[in-house]
Amino acid sequence: MRPVLLIALATVVLVFGCGKTEEPVIPQAADSLATPAAAAPQPSEEETAKLLATLPAPYDTADLENGQTQSAFCRACHTLTADGPDLTGPNLHGVFGRVAGTKPGYAYSDVVKMAGFTWDPAHLDQWLANPTTYMPGTKMTFIGMKGEKDRTDLIAYLKVQTSFTPGAPTAP
Numbered sequence: 001m002r003p004v005l006l007i008a009l010a011t012v013v014l015v016f017g018c019g020k021t022e023e024p025v026i027p028q029a030a031d032s033l034a035t036p037a038a039a040a041p042q043p044s045e046e047e048t049a050k051l052l053a054t055l056p057a058p059y060d061t062a063d064l065e066n067g068q069t070q071s072a073f074c075r076a077c078h079t080l081t082a083d084g085p086d087l088t089g090p091n092l093h094g095v096f097g098r099v100a101g102t103k104p105g106y107a108y109s110d111v112v113k114m115a116g117f118t119w120d121p122a123h124l125d126q127w128l129a130n131p132t133t134y135m136p137g138t139k140m141t142f143i144g145m146k147g148e149k150d151r152t153d154l155i156a157y158l159k160v161q162t163s164f165t166p167g168a169p170t171a172p
């Protein structure tokens with residue numbers, strides 16, 4: 001009887017153990033917000049305004065402060081700065097205007113690799129609202145950002161942060 005019991009126990013542990021890794025990760029907002037954004041060099045007001053102006057409404061008048069607050073949900077898995085490392089997710093520098101799933105050196109899921117579209121505010125908005133329904137099979141286990149205004153503010157903040165390279169002229 002003993003081995004049977006052990007197998008049953010192992011099965012229970014396995015099932016529950018696996019279930020855990022599939023759960024969406026909800027990072028601690030306060031913790032992950034504390035340092036990275038503040039420590040990284042920031043674009044000047046002029047550069048920020050220039051980059052914002054490249055976005056369509058309502059992104060061009062978004063609340064960047066709230067965008068930064070919302071970005072805490074991404075920083076557990078993504079860096080935003082030029083040459084930042086890949087974490088669980090790929091570094092997002094230069095993501096606007098980049099074809100989905102094409103950052104060199106990062107192992108994407110097939111669904112993102114095959115997506116074929118270029119990241120822009122409209123695609124990001126749908127993706128961030130619910131990654132797993134937008135691209136079923138993705139390995140981005142983020143539960144989604146339900147607030148429309150939060151997504152708008154975050155996308156504008158991402159545009160500024162991921163398009164700006166310290167010391168380099170601001171790209172249009």
Ligand code: HEC
Pocket residue numbers: 025070071073074075076077078088089090092095099100101102103107108109110112113119128137138139140141142145158
């Ligand atoms: C739990 C970790 C995790 C969190 C949290 C997370 N992501 Fe991701 N993200 C990933 C992974 C993993 C991928 C790769 C997805 C794939 O290949 O299926 C990814 C992919 C992406 C991509 C596609 C990049 C490309 O090069 O095509 C974007 C854009 C993105 N994430 C933005 C965000 C933003 C913005 C947030 C915050 C709201 C966020 N992610 C939160 C893990 C995460």
